[in-house]
Amino acid sequence: MVRSTNAVTSRRRTKKLLKRCKGFYGDRKNHLKLSKDALMSALAFNYKHRKLRKRDFRSLWITRIGVAAKTNGISYSKLMNGLKKMGCEMDRKVLAELAIRDPSAFSTLAGAAKKQLAAS
Numbered sequence: 001m002v003r004s005t006n007a008v009t010s011r012r013r014t015k016k017l018l019k020r021c022k023g024f025y026g027d028r029k030n031h032l033k034l035s036k037d038a039l040m041s042a043l044a045f046n047y048k049h050r051k052l053r054k055r056d057f058r059s060l061w062i063t064r065i066g067v068a069a070k071t072n073g074i075s076y077s078k079l080m081n082g083l084k085k086m087g088c089e090m091d092r093k094v095l096a097e098l099a100i101r102d103p104s105a106f107s108t109l110a111g112a113a114k115k116q117l118a119a120s
Contacts, residue, residue: 065095082115083109083113
């Protein structure tokens with residue numbers, strides 16, 4: 001009896017794997033063993049970096065808010081404390097966008113936070 005190779009399915013599986021490795025450098029894009037290892041590694045890093053991206057953006061927003069707060073004569077921690085005491089519900093993403101796109105509105109917020117800290 002002739003040996004069954006399951007050629008169609010295995011070829012389809014190989015093509016699917018190599019298609020996902022498109023754009024990889026060197027032999028990692030067209031050799032099956034190297035592609036399989038590279039793809040598994042890439043998918044693992046992809047999962048990890050989706051989680052880390054959120055952390056990176058939050059630190060970027062905090063840096064932007066801190067610089068804008070310093071230009072208005074208040075530290076980042078005091079600004080956030082004043083906004084919290086004021087009852088301001090804006091998150092860091094919105095505050096960072098406000099600091100970049102509308103500095104006058106941000107300075108108004110910073111002034112209000114200063115007044116709130118002085119009152120309490």
